[in-house]
Amino acid sequence: MKLVEGRVRIPSGCAISGIISRDRRKFTGERIVESMKVMRERSNGLGGGFAAYGIYPKYKDSYALHIFYNDSNAKRECEAFLNEHFEIDEASELPTRKIPEITDEPLIWRYFALPRPSRLAASQLDEREYTARCVFAINARIDGAYVFSSGKNMGVFKAVGYPEDVGRFYMLDEYEGYMFIGHGRYPTNTPGWWGGAHPFSLLDFAVVHNGEISSYDANRRFIEMFGYRCALMTDTEVITYILDYLIRHVGLTLEESASVIAAPFWSSIAKKPPEERERLTYLRTMFPSLLVTGPFSIIFCFEGGMMALNDRLKLRSMVTAEKGDMVYVASEECAIRAVEPDAENLRYPSGGEPVIVTLNGGKDNA
Amino acid sequence: MPNYILPDFEVERRDDRCIRCRVCERQCANEVHSYDEENDVMLADELKCVGCHRCVALCPTRALKIVKYSGTFRENANWSNQSILEIYKQAESGGVLLSSMGTPNPCPVYFDKILINASQVTNPSIDPLREPMETRVFLGKRPQNIERDETGKLNNNLPPQLELSVPIMFSAMSYGSISYNAHESLARAATELGIYYNTGEGGLHEDFYKYGPNTIVQVASGRFGVHKGYLDVAAAIEIKMGQGAKPGIGGHLPGEKITEDVSRARMIPVGTDAISPAPHHDIYSIEDLRQLVYSLKEATEYKKPVIVKVAAVHNIAAIASGIARSGADIIAIDGFRGGTGAAPTRIRDNVGIPIELALASVDKRLRDEGIRGNVSLVVAGSIRNSADVVKAIALGADACYIGTAALIALGCHLCRTCHLGKCNWGIATQRPDLVKRLNPEIGYKRLVNLVTAWQHEIKELLGGMGINSIEALRGNRLMLRGVGLNEKELEILGIKHAGE
Missing domain, CATH: 3.20.20.70 (Aldolase class I)
Known part of the structure; x- marks a missing residue:
C-alpha cells in the first residue's frame, strides 16, 4: 500500500510565500517562483505548488476546474459526471513543460464550466454551494479523479517536486495575475500523490500552510458535521474547510474568523475594552471546536485579497512587507527580498494577529 | 435461624503496642471494638467490621491492622466465597441484596486501555509553566x-x-x-x-x-x-x-x-x-x-x-x-x-x-x-x-x-x-x-x-x-x-x- 494522503496522516514542515498587487496590476508567476526558490531548504522535493488569481480573464465567469486523473477510465467517468452537472465551455489538457525534475505526472485536465441551470435550480442551492458539492462528490466517489482547483478566474498548480521545478513544469511564467501564493513541502513521509501537494483549494479559496496542528481531529470531526469530508487528512484541508464554513456559511468576517481559529487567550480577552471583550468571548464560546492549536502560519486567499495568520503562540515564522501597492508575505524575509530588494514596512505579525490585505476598490471581505 | 456468614476482615492488634486508650472503640460506629476491663484486654467482633479503617487511622500507636479474612470455604472456581455468602444472606433474610458505591467487580476499565499522545519533533510540546494553558x-x-x-x-x-x-x-x-x-x-x-x-x-x-x-x-x-x-x-x-x-x-x-x-x-x-x-x-x-x-x-x-x-x-x-x-x-x-x-x-x-x-x-x-x-x-x-x-x-x-x-x-x-x-x-x-x-x-x-x-x-x-x-x-x-x-x-x- 502506498502511503498517500487520505490513508495516513503525514505531518509536514513547509515554506510559504504570497504576493498581491492591491491595485490589481498583473505580473507573471515568475516572481512567486523566484520567491519560493530561495527557501529551498524548507522543502524536501516531495511537494510544491501555487495558486494564481486573475489568470483566466477570458473565462472569468466560469469555474476553472483543474483535475488530476490516474487513468483514462477515471477521466471518462468524471467527464460523464461533469457533463451531467455542468455546461462546459472548454476542456483541454493543462499546458505543461516536460522537465527531468518532474516525473510520473498524472493526466492533468482543465475545464471551464458553469452549473447546468436546470440542475442548479433543482438542487435549491446557490451556484457556489452547488459547485462545491460537485467537487466533493467527484473527489469522494470517483476513484482516480481529483479536482484540485475549482474557482473562477484563478487556478491551482501543484505537483510532487521542489516548488521552483513545479513552477517551471506548469509554465507559471506564462500566466499573468494580480495575486500568487506558493508552497514548498517537507513531509515526514513519502507521499506519492500529486493531490497531496499544496495549496489546498475550494472554489476561489486557497490556503497554503506551514505547521502541524494539534487540534486536527477535534477540528475535523466538528467540521465534518457540515457536509465537508476531510479526505486528505491534511491540516491545510481542514483549515480551508473551517474558513469556508465560517466565512461562506456562518457569515463571519475574515477578522472574526481569525478570532475563532487563533482565538486570543482568555487572559488577553479579559484585558480588552468591554465591547471587544464581549465580542471575543462570544466567538470563543460559540465556536470552541474550531480553535486551531499547535504551530501554523497560513496564507488564505480569496478572489478579493488575502489573509495571513499565525497560531496564537507564533510557533512558525512569518514576515510581511510592502512596496507601493504590493504586499508580500513569506516564511522568511529572504523570500521577499529575492523579488523586492527594497521592500518596506517589514513586520513580524504577532501570534493570532491576522494581516488582511484586500484589493483597492474591492469589497473588504471574502 | 442459623447464621453462616463469615467475616470480611480480621482485626490484628499488636498487644505490645496497644495502650488501651480505647480510641478504636469510641470511633467505631459499627461497634467492632470493646474493652474487657477484668482482663485488661481489647476485644474485636470481626463480623461487624466493614473495613473503613477509621480505627487504623486514629490508633495513636499504630497497633491496628485490618486484613482480609483468611478463612475460606472449600475452593471452587465457579462458586466464589462471595457467591456463597450472598446466598446465605438471602436465605436468611429473603431480601434484595443492597450495596453502596460503584461495582467492585473486575469489569473492563477502557480508560486503562487507552494511551495519550505527545509531540515529538514535528511540532513542539508546550510547557504550561512558561506558556498560557487554558482549561476553561x-x-x-x-x-x-x-x-x-x-x-x-x-x-x-x-x-x-x-x-x-x-x-x-x-x-x-x-x-x-x-x-x-x-x-x-x-x-x-x-x-x-x-x-x-x-x-x-x-x-x-x-x-x-x-x-x-x-x-x-x-x-x-x-x-x-x-x-x-x-x-x-x-x-x-x-x-x-x-x-x-x-x-x-x-x-x-x-x-x-x-x-x-x-x-x-x-x-x-x-x-x-x-x-x-x-x-x-x-x-x-x-x-x-x-x-x-x-x-x-x-x-x-x-x-x-x-x-x-x-x-x-x-x-x-x-x-x-x-x-x-x-x-x-x-x-x-x-x-x-x-x-x-x-x-x-x-x-x-x-x-x-x-x-x-x-x-x-x-x-x-x-x-x-x-x-x-x-x-x-x-x-x-x-x-x-x-x-x-x-x-x-x-x-x-x-x-x-x-x-x-x-x-x-x-x-x-x-x-x-x-x-x-x-x-x-x-x-x-x-x-x-x-x-x-x-x-x-x-x-x-x-x-x-x-x-x-x-x-x-x-x-x-x-x-x-x-x-x-x-x-x-x-x-x-x-x-x-x-x-x-x-x-x-x-x-x-x-x-x-x-x-x-
Whole structure:
C-alpha cells in the first residue's frame, strides 16, 4: 500500500510565500517562483505548488476546474459526471513543460464550466454551494479523479517536486495575475500523490500552510458535521474547510474568523475594552471546536485579497512587507527580498494577529 | 435461624503496642471494638467490621491492622466465597441484596486501555509553566446561526451557559445520602474553584442558598425539595432520569436518615421513607421529557441551562440523540461503574454499559446527525484521575462529573457500606456524632486541592500534546490509542490501536 494522503496522516514542515498587487496590476508567476526558490531548504522535493488569481480573464465567469486523473477510465467517468452537472465551455489538457525534475505526472485536465441551470435550480442551492458539492462528490466517489482547483478566474498548480521545478513544469511564467501564493513541502513521509501537494483549494479559496496542528481531529470531526469530508487528512484541508464554513456559511468576517481559529487567550480577552471583550468571548464560546492549536502560519486567499495568520503562540515564522501597492508575505524575509530588494514596512505579525490585505476598490471581505 | 456468614476482615492488634486508650472503640460506629476491663484486654467482633479503617487511622500507636479474612470455604472456581455468602444472606433474610458505591467487580476499565499522545519533533510540546494553558470550558447549547444588529455588530444570541474553570464538576449526591458537612465542603469547594456541585434529589438546605451560583439543583422522579426558590437560586437544573449504578430503578432513602433538617430540605415528614419512583410518572416517553425541560425553562425564564442526566444503557446513542432534540442544553451520562449511596447489588453489578463506550457512541451519533454542537456532554461513572478526564474529553466529552473521587478526597475509604448510615468518616451518615467528624473547613480545602492538582496534571498532558486549550482536545480522538483492545472495541471507541 502506498502511503498517500487520505490513508495516513503525514505531518509536514513547509515554506510559504504570497504576493498581491492591491491595485490589481498583473505580473507573471515568475516572481512567486523566484520567491519560493530561495527557501529551498524548507522543502524536501516531495511537494510544491501555487495558486494564481486573475489568470483566466477570458473565462472569468466560469469555474476553472483543474483535475488530476490516474487513468483514462477515471477521466471518462468524471467527464460523464461533469457533463451531467455542468455546461462546459472548454476542456483541454493543462499546458505543461516536460522537465527531468518532474516525473510520473498524472493526466492533468482543465475545464471551464458553469452549473447546468436546470440542475442548479433543482438542487435549491446557490451556484457556489452547488459547485462545491460537485467537487466533493467527484473527489469522494470517483476513484482516480481529483479536482484540485475549482474557482473562477484563478487556478491551482501543484505537483510532487521542489516548488521552483513545479513552477517551471506548469509554465507559471506564462500566466499573468494580480495575486500568487506558493508552497514548498517537507513531509515526514513519502507521499506519492500529486493531490497531496499544496495549496489546498475550494472554489476561489486557497490556503497554503506551514505547521502541524494539534487540534486536527477535534477540528475535523466538528467540521465534518457540515457536509465537508476531510479526505486528505491534511491540516491545510481542514483549515480551508473551517474558513469556508465560517466565512461562506456562518457569515463571519475574515477578522472574526481569525478570532475563532487563533482565538486570543482568555487572559488577553479579559484585558480588552468591554465591547471587544464581549465580542471575543462570544466567538470563543460559540465556536470552541474550531480553535486551531499547535504551530501554523497560513496564507488564505480569496478572489478579493488575502489573509495571513499565525497560531496564537507564533510557533512558525512569518514576515510581511510592502512596496507601493504590493504586499508580500513569506516564511522568511529572504523570500521577499529575492523579488523586492527594497521592500518596506517589514513586520513580524504577532501570534493570532491576522494581516488582511484586500484589493483597492474591492469589497473588504471574502 | 442459623447464621453462616463469615467475616470480611480480621482485626490484628499488636498487644505490645496497644495502650488501651480505647480510641478504636469510641470511633467505631459499627461497634467492632470493646474493652474487657477484668482482663485488661481489647476485644474485636470481626463480623461487624466493614473495613473503613477509621480505627487504623486514629490508633495513636499504630497497633491496628485490618486484613482480609483468611478463612475460606472449600475452593471452587465457579462458586466464589462471595457467591456463597450472598446466598446465605438471602436465605436468611429473603431480601434484595443492597450495596453502596460503584461495582467492585473486575469489569473492563477502557480508560486503562487507552494511551495519550505527545509531540515529538514535528511540532513542539508546550510547557504550561512558561506558556498560557487554558482549561476553561462553557457548557450549553450553541445556536445554529449568528445574528447581527443593523450596524453589523454581532448579537450575543447564546443561550445560558455554565462557565467552568476546569472541566470537572461534583456529581449529584443528595443531602440525606451524605451529610450536611459533606455538602458544605462540596459547595464551598465548587465556589472557590469556579465549578459546580450538584444537590442530587435531596432539596437544598437553606444554609447553602448562598452557594447558588455554583449549584446545580436536581429534579428527580420523587420531586423532593423542588419549589420555585430552589430552581431560582441555582445556576442550572438537572433532570435526573437515571443513574449509572442503578439504571431503571428509583431511589430509597430510609426513614431513619430523614432527620428534621433533611425533612425540611426534602419537603417530606420526619422519619418517612423517601422513595423516588423508577420512572418519572409524568415522563413515559421522549415528548414528555421535552415538556418537563420546557416547563423548567418557563419557570426560570430561560435563564438557566437544563441538564438531562441518564444512565449509560444499551441504546444510549439513540436516547441521547432524542434528548438533544428535546430542548436539553447539556446531557449527562452516568456509566456502569458509577457510584451510589445504595443500590440493589444485582442491578449495580449487571445493568448498564461502561461510560467510555457510551460516550464514544453518543458523541459519534450526535456528530453523524450534525447536532453535536447543539448540546454539551458531561460524563460520569468512575472518573478516577486527571488522565481519565483527559481521555474522556478526547473521546468527546465537554466535562466530567466526579462523585466517588470527591468523597475519597473528603476521607471516604471506600468501605462500600453507605447504605448502613453509620459512616465513620462523617460523610454518608446523618448521625450528629459522626457528621461532626468531617470538618468542612478542612474538607473543602481537600477538594480544592484535589481539583487543583488534577488541573495541573491536565495542563501537563495538554502541553505534551502541543495543545494549549482544552477546547482543542474535545473529540480529538487522534490523540488516543488503544492497547489490548479488539477491532470492535476500537471501532466503537473510534480510536486506533497503539502502533497504528
